[in-house]
Amino acid sequence: MDRPTWAPPEVDLDRPSPARIYDYLLGGSHNFAVDRELADQVLAVAPQIRPTAHANRAFLRRAVEYLAGIGIRQFLDIGSGVPTVGNVHEITQRAAPDARVVYVDIEPVAIAHSRAIVAGNEGVAVLQADARDPDAILADPIVTGMLDLRRPVAVLLVGLLHFIPDEAGPGRIVGRFRDGLPAGSYLTISQVAKPAELTPEQQQVAERYQRANPVALRTYDEIAAFFAGWDLVEPGLVDPADWRPEPGDLVVAADLVPSYAGVAVKR
Secondary structure (H helix, E strand, O other): OOOOOOOOOOOOOOOOOHHHHHHHHOOOOOOOHHHHHHHHHHHHHOOOHHHHHHHHHHHHHHHHHHHHHOOOOEEEEEOOOOOOOOOHHHHHHHHOOOOEEEEEEOOHHHHHHHHHHHOOOOOEEEEEOOOOOHHHHHHOHHHHHHOOOOOOOEEEEEOOHHHOOHHHOHHHHHHHHHHOOOOOOEEEEEEEEOOOOOOHHHHHHHHHHHHHOOOOOEOHHHHHHHHOOOEEOOOOOEOHHHOOOOOOOOOOOOOOOOEEEEEEEOO
16 A cells, blocks of 8 residues: 555554554544454454443543642653544643643554644653563653653553563563652553453454454453552542543443553552
């Protein structure tokens, strides 16, 4: 296919990307045919995937609004993805113009568009980095130049940890962010859980997705373990749609695509 003008030259147009698939599910335009093809195969057997993606995005909005409302002014969004409506800096700076945000992603398309969107916004920075190396992220001049790590920071790991396999040590990764930040910092996580069962057709599509983008589905207890050393705020670890829902928010049946989300504070 012809390379879009917005696609950096290092982007592989023949390999689907989780960030671009998520963009497509949310109705975005920064995705390729290969992303849409795989997403449509998943949607054909699991249509609940699309409203689940929207519910996860709505959880991010509510969580960020909550954090900004209690006075958090520094946000580190790891695995921020392709920018779409309701970016973190839009939410925070609407509530608090002095809020500062750093977007971190490994996907070149996500980075290119993030930089274009935030150009000229002095309260936002963008870093291309691997979430599996939290020490490098916390020490990067882009992060330390935008955020004061001696003061509370909200770390956002929304829709990220299921793309980090157990052998990469996701618990260790979350622990390093915890240890590198002061008391009063916050952690926000959402993660897809293991479904109770899949039909043979759904299993076949899931296996194809796994070959393109391996996903580590986890149990409630495994996800809850990521919050070791943090205190969950109410309502605890729940389905994203059930985390402080507001009138008009999408209600999603969690039987086909279960997931959990929570916000916690470091004491």
